[in-house]
Amino acid sequence: AALHAARYVDSWRVYVRQPVLLPCVALALLYMTVLSLGFLMTSYLKWSGMSEAEVSGYRGVGALTGLAATAIFPPLSKRAGLAFCAVAGVTYQLACLAAGVLPTVVAAAAAAAAAGNRGGGEQGNKPAVGQVRVLVAGLVTSRTGLWLYDLAVTQLIQEDVRQDLLGNVYGVQSSLQATFEMLSFVAGLAVSNPAAFHWLMLGSLGSVAVAAGLVWSY
Template identity: 30%
Template sequence: MRRIDQVTNILAPLAVGQVMTLASNVVGCGFILGWNLVSLIVEFFFLSRVYRIVPALSIKPPVLEEDQVFLQRTEKRMSQGESTVAPPQPQPQTEGNCNSSLHLKEITNLPLCFQRFRWLVSTCKDGWKAYYRQPVFLAGMGLAFLYTTVLGFDCITTGYAYTQGISGSLLSLLMGVSAITGLMGTVMFTRLRKSYGLVNTGIISSCLHLGCLLLCVCSVFAPGSPMDLSLLMPYITTNSSTDLGGMASQRQKHTYALRGGSNQPLLPDRSSIHWTNNTVLFDNVPSDAVPESYISIILLFLGVITARIGLWSFDLTVTQLLQENICESERGVVNGVQSSMNYLMDLLHFIMVISAPQPQHFGILVIISVLFITTGHTMYFLYAHKAKRKCRLDT
């Protein structure tokens, strides 16, 4: 499945790019719309076929179904203004049934909005408890920490690349190469697992990922890097900011050498920016603008592209660990919490960019991203140490 995903990442931009180039952007949008409609029909057909082949997927656990029916009846009667709610059919009084009945009775005594809120909090709490007590908790948290990064081919990195003089055609080529390296990571995962086992595969993938990201850290301090720590000062007067702008124009860190001696701002105004789904295209960047050095941006993308081999291999390792070490009854809950953690950490990296939005700040974001990734891999190393120690004790 990962290989299919990576191949799609290679072919999809090429296909849509050819349609937009040969026809127009409107035709390209229509092509994407039609493709999604066709894909929806195909997806529905295969999902229905899966449910016909495995009928057990359509059966819910009886206890959860009874609780859901009882809550639906409760909400319906509360909405009709009934002050009392009839309890469900009597069952044998066991300790678990008593606790469940008391819990549901406490909820039904509250107003409807508070009932839903308390039920939501209770569900989240139970999900986190189930997630925390899993033996692969540290591995899952390590994977989530890898989402707090700007070192990927998303709108942030591509926008930064445009400000550093990278053309759209070259950036598309780099995206295709990155998909190929990700495909190599899926192949490496299967071979490493057969040779060294699943846990050791994660360790090797982590080391490879971190080693490649050191190139990104080097790019922050390499020639051509626009990092300027003085721009992070919260209070700068108008005169000092003017002087700072004059000093920045004279610095030879990363400015564009313009012909005719005219001053050109680093970023154009908002009216001249075309916002797309994954890229930011600038119109008024002069055609004769030549960056002083490409060493920084070359090191950055070299690290990002090569790191995807270890990244995808590590992602598959943790995903496989979650599938093999979680019991079937809790697998859906744990995977749901894992997905929520991934999205939460992904949201955090957007908050980082909002806090430091200028290209001069990107080097700081790179360093913070590498720290988060290192923390995530450290969590996995702790899990691997515990897993190997437990394996030795069992043997």
């Protein structure tokens, strides 16, 4: 056990000394989110009145917008460089998510306050169909930026980390991403009321904003 602990500490020491530390931490932060069409967001959308078929359709479109990044990345990285691709990807993701999330959060907070004043329940807090579709549009279009950023960081790691240290770096990176993803699930359990889900969305947007800040300072 002591040997495993020592190796774990050594791996972290290697990780924090890498020149790509900030982009790597930023990538991990992007896992601490409910702003994807995973089961938490799917549950919220279905509670909001969206059908399973419609959610599945949007999920398919999201996969296509993500794949679009694989076509954009090679020429963009060749012309502008990996650092530019990373900045462009996370900035585009943040812009798309902000455009989808902020109107939804403002409307949900206002509806919750109004329902509280009149003693209403969760039913009165359900968002309008148009608001939900604006949210989903932001989620779907943001996948291009996420994938572009992921591709850029993966390539940066390959180029800037010594080959003999790649195992350590990838091991810590995977651990960090899993930890942040688990935190998003814990947050979902803590805020189980779907009428309050907009606060989780706002927190997730904040996580993406912090990630973008790390990349911009890289």
